[in-house]
Amino acid sequence: MKVRMECVPCYLQQVLSAIKIGEFPEERANDVFNAAMRIIPQLDPDASPAENSTLVLLEAYKAMGVDDPFKLAKEESNELAEKFYPQLKKLVMQAEDPLLTAFKVSVAGNIIDMGIMPEFDLDEALAEITEKEFDLCDYDEFKHCLQKAQKIMILADNSGEIVFDKLLVLVLQAYGKDVTYVVKAAPILNDVTMDDAVATGMAQIAEVITNGAGFLGTVLHRCSQDFLTGFAEADLVIGKGQANFESLEGTEFAGAKTFFVLRAKCDLVANCAGVRFGDTIFMRNKVKTS
Numbered sequence: 001m002k003v004r005m006e007c008v009p010c011y012l013q014q015v016l017s018a019i020k021i022g023e024f025p026e027e028r029a030n031d032v033f034n035a036a037m038r039i040i041p042q043l044d045p046d047a048s049p050a051e052n053s054t055l056v057l058l059e060a061y062k063a064m065g066v067d068d069p070f071k072l073a074k075e076e077s078n079e080l081a082e083k084f085y086p087q088l089k090k091l092v093m094q095a096e097d098p099l100l101t102a103f104k105v106s107v108a109g110n111i112i113d114m115g116i117m118p119e120f121d122l123d124e125a126l127a128e129i130t131e132k133e134f135d136l137c138d139y140d141e142f143k144h145c146l147q148k149a150q151k152i153m154i155l156a157d158n159s160g161e162i163v164f165d166k167l168l169v170l171v172l173q174a175y176g177k178d179v180t181y182v183v184k185a186a187p188i189l190n191d192v193t194m195d196d197a198v199a200t201g202m203a204q205i206a207e208v209i210t211n212g213a214g215f216l217g218t219v220l221h222r223c224s225q226d227f228l229t230g231f232a233e234a235d236l237v238i239g240k241g242q243a244n245f246e247s248l249e250g251t252e253f254a255g256a257k258t259f260f261v262l263r264a265k266c267d268l269v270a271n272c273a274g275v276r277f278g279d280t281i282f283m284r285n286k287v288k289t290s
Contacts, residue, residue, distance in 0.1 A: 001246045001272050007049045008040060010266065011056040014189060018060055022069025035063035049268070050217030050243040054188055057216075068187035070159075077160030077190065078200050081109060085163055092167045099175070100139055102168040106240065107134070107261050107280050109161035135279035142236075142259050142282070146175065149235035149257075153180045155211075155218055156192040157241030157262075162200050165240070169206045180230065181206045186214025191243075217243030220253055242269050245281075249273075250288040258285040 015036045019029050039059045043052045061067065088105050095101035146152075152172055156162060169179050181202055183192045197208040212224025218239070220228065231237065237258040239248055242265055248254040249272065260283045264270035270277045 001048055001249050001269070003043070003045060003047055003049045003052050004268055006268055007052065010049070011040065011053050012036065014053060014057055015060045018057065018064070018069045018189075021073045022064065022066060024064050024066075024069065032060050032063045036060045048217065048219065048247040050246040051215060051219045051222070053243075054215040054219070057188060070187065070190045074159035074190050074196060075199070077158075078163060078196060081160040081163035082200070085166070088164065089167055092171065098171045099143075099168075102171045103139070103261060103282060104134075104280075105164045106161070106168045107263060107282075109158070109164035132280075134282040136273060136275050136281045136283050138259065138284040139282050141284050145236055145257065146177070150178055151180070151233060151235045152177045153182060153231060153234035153237045155182050155237065155239045155244045156184075156197075157244065159190045159192055159196050161240070162192045162196050162202055166200065166202055166205060168238075169202070173205075179206045180234070181208045182211050182218075182227065183208060184214055185210035185212050185224075188214050188216055191216065217241075217245075217247030219247050220251075239285075242266070245269060245273070245283075249285060251285075252287050254285045255287060256285060259283065260285065 012033070015033060019032055024032065036056050036059050039056055043055060061069065092098050092101045092105060154165065154169070156165065165181070169181065172179050181197065183194055183197050187193055194208065194210060197203040202208060209227065209230065210224070211218060211227040213219060213222040215222045235257065237254065239245060239254070239258055239260045241262050245260045245262055246269065248258060249260065260281060262281050264273060264275055264277055264279050264281060267277050270279060273281050273283055275281060
């Protein structure tokens with residue numbers, strides 16, 4: 001997915017979220033915005049929105065003098081999600097189709113996004129689990145691919161959401177699959193890092209690795225060779241969240257083995273996926289040919 005001029009306000013909204021959630025002094029906020037805006041004319045118009053968002057955020061972080069303004073908020077969202085975990089585990093394990101229900105729970109957790117939707121309603125999102133299906137759903141294709149797959153890679157998204165991802169991991173392991181969970185190598189927005197994986201217990205139930213980068217999504221030329229090799233060797237890849245969709249959608253590297261699971265939180269992503277704003281998506285990657 002290529003960047004559009006409509007992405008620029010979103011870059012600045014994420015900077016505003018970093019300032020507010022990081023409790024940065026209001027009287028110095030203009031300095032942060034000015035630093036962030038100076039880099040915007042230098043951004044690559046052929047890059048993904050996820051990559052350009054990261055570059056703007058890193059300039060803001062530098063101006064703020066912090067490495068992780070979302071640190072405390074991430075811990076709080078993990079703790080909030082943990083409160084729901086026992087009842088959701090029971091819901092998934094007793095479901096007629098535990099795997100599909102685990103995916104629904106996982107995408108409900110995707111609403112915990114302080115960069116785009118800081119005023120999220122987790123109770124409302126969880127209520128949707130039993131009330132609606134994915135608005136775009138390639139689940140049957142996924143189940144067909146799963147029969148022949150052994151190595152499954154999950155590309156993580158947000159804190160809080162990682163707690164719900166544990167249920168997806170457990171169900172896939174019950175199918176006898178080897179699951180690798182991929183986190184960021186450095187903090188960016190409220191994306192999952194190794195600290196989150198350890199704190200939530202994900203590291204105790206699955207192999208957890210980093211992609212070698214601190215960028216939103218999966219920006220391939222920023223990732224480590226070890227991660228790229230592991231990605232290539234995976235039989236199936238599950239890309240969680242909007243930034244993974246933005247950075248991998250349509251790419252030959254991701255290929256037809258990659259499925260995206262997300263909520264469309266902006267009109268551009270919704271249009272690219274062929275859905276409406278706010279819709280939930282379980283979509284197989286479609287490789288674009290020139």
